[in-house]
Amino acid sequence: MVYYRSMATAETAAAAGASELDRVFGALSDPTRRRIVSRLSHGEATLTELAEPFDLTMPGLSKHVSVLEDAGIVHKWRVGRSRYCRLIPERLQEADEWIQTQTAFWNQRLDGLQNYLEGEDQ
Amino acid sequence: MVYYRSMATAETAAAAGASELDRVFGALSDPTRRRIVSRLSHGEATLTELAEPFDLTMPGLSKHVSVLEDAGIVHKWRVGRSRYCRLIPERLQEADEWIQTQTAFWNQRLDGLQNYLEGEDQ
DNA sequence: GGTTTAGTAAACCATATGGTATACTATCGA
DNA sequence: TCGATAGTATACCATATGGTTTACTAAACC
Numbered sequence: 001m002v003y004y005r006s007m008a009t010a011e012t013a014a015a016a017g018a019s020e021l022d023r024v025f026g027a028l029s030d031p032t033r034r035r036i037v038s039r040l041s042h043g044e045a046t047l048t049e050l051a052e053p054f055d056l057t058m059p060g061l062s063k064h065v066s067v068l069e070d071a072g073i074v075h076k077w078r079v080g081r082s083r084y085c086r087l088i089p090e091r092l093q094e095a096d097e098w099i100q101t102q103t104a105f106w107n108q109r110l111d112g113l114q115n116y117l118e119g120e121d122q
Numbered sequence: 123m124v125y126y127r128s129m130a131t132a133e134t135a136a137a138a139g140a141s142e143l144d145r146v147f148g149a150l151s152d153p154t155r156r157r158i159v160s161r162l163s164h165g166e167a168t169l170t171e172l173a174e175p176f177d178l179t180m181p182g183l184s185k186h187v188s189v190l191e192d193a194g195i196v197h198k199w200r201v202g203r204s205r206y207c208r209l210i211p212e213r214l215q216e217a218d219e220w221i222q223t224q225t226a227f228w229n230q231r232l233d234g235l236q237n238y239l240e241g242e243d244q
Numbered sequence: 245g246g247t248t249t250a251g252t253a254a255a256c257c258a259t260a261t262g263g264t265a266t267a268c269t270a271t272c273g274a
Numbered sequence: 275t276c277g278a279t280a281g282t283a284t285a286c287c288a289t290a291t292g293g294t295t296t297a298c299t300a301a302a303c304c
Binding site: 019021022023025026028029030031034037038040041042043087089092093095096098099100101102103105106107109 | 141143144145147148150151152153156159160162163164165209211214215217218220221222223224225227228229231
């Protein structure tokens, strides 16, 4: 089941120099943007709906959403004069996998160390 | 069907300064620091060992490691005139869990939508 | 003791970031 | 058509960031 395609934002963002993971982690490093992601994880929303819980001007909110869009975390489209947003989980999952890979290596190494200390490795 | 409610979750805890997740995600948003984490996921290293693959001055490398340290991702200690670093996986796993929570909510919602479309929900 | 090695501290620079205000475009409703 | 609504564009500001160079401290080696 395909929920979206094409991702025009990924191309424009790639031209800007920073890598995909740079932008994803960078986007998540701001608490306002994490709250936006949290909100969107529960369903689509317009920009004004997103702005509501924040003490932020519309241009400010709009810029945050653009950062999420450039990171490929959020897809935005137009309905009348409103802009709707929804989450794109794939990029988030790539970031997730990167972290898991690192911690897996580390834990594997610790397991090896423990085996060694227990003499099971010799 | 209600897709979300309120979301005053962990944000109240992050009242002052940069929160833990801010620093963890911010630390991972730089490619040099991700390479350092990758290196450390395979085992401890001194700062000079860490610096070796990079085209970076020592002060530059040292500052990157400090960022990882402030984020709680890396522990640093002294042996003679060397500084050793090792990974602290716990903070990384917290970041991991945050992402998983968001994508889980989203996928859950999509499952609900699919059930609805297949008529299993009525 | 003197020199090299490992790293930190401080000052500095260019650019990025998060925020604002103001002006603008486009759509909806009366 | 006219005004309100939804959002973008642009310009601007203060601070943060990634990087440098130049000192400096502390341990190791001869």
